[in-house]
Amino acid sequence: MKSKRRLQTTFDIISIGYELLDGRILNTNAKWLAEQISGLGGKVCRIIAVGDEVGEISSVIKDSFRRKIDWVITTGGLGPTYDDVTLQGVAKAVGRKLVLNKRALEMVRKKYLELFEKGIVDSPELTPHRMKMAMLPRGAKPLENEVGSAPGVLLKFKKTRIVCLPGVPNELENIFEKRVKPLLERSVKKIHTADRWLLIKGVPESTLAPKIDDVRSRFPTVYIKSHPRREEGESIINLYMRIIAQNPRICRETLDKVEKIITELAEELGGVVSRLEGAPR
Structure with a gap:
């Protein structure tokens, strides 16, 4: 029996961070993304919040694959600290290793050189924590972040596209509007x-x-x-x-x-x- 053809392009929004689960932070990113997606004609099927745990992140992404969602958008967990584990969760879900992405590394290098020249950081050195932001699942593409230091990420797995965005609202909005929205305008079904x-x-x-x-x-x-x-x-x-x-x-x-x-x-x-x-x- 053939599955019913979907009229709309489908999306899951996965918001990552314990600060969302314990009520410290209001999930304004999910609301903003849902408005953008709906305005383009897409259908947001689920908005999910999970903690900073690799297994939890992997599990909800795999569920999106199982339900044949067209686009999965994650928010948060792309930074340099120990609990920024979103890309580890994505890598586990798609069964790929994290590798140092040269384009992402160049984006991080340029950003820290710019911050150093402005006197915001003491050194432009690419420390292990900064290089961590350039470790992407194999086959992923970095998305330039004009506002912050962590690149966004675009990855395709079978028929699902995964977009990973920072949790800082102005960084998320910048990457979405400049890098993601043009892709969606070409791929979202016209309704x-x-x-x-x-x-x-x-x-x-x-x-x-x-x-x-x-x-x-x-x-x-x-x-x-x-x-x-x-x-x-x-x-x-x-x-x-x-x-x-x-x-x-x-x-x-x-x-x-x-x-x-x-x-x-x-x-x-x-x-x-x-x-x-x-x-x-």
């Missing part, structure tokens, strides 16, 4: 999306829910999510609808049908329905 918000007053969510379930079964390509609240004792629902398709006309016509059906169902239940211009505040 069209459309969404709408409806404001429904006077119908409890529990009363409307069975009706929405029926609509979803008739239109499985449309994502429908209700956001209920109460104001002065009245039930209010902000209803979000979103569709993804290869044809913009299909998006528009399908949402028109779904909006009409939901409006009629809500009005039959005594509700008042209006369309919102953009997301509610």
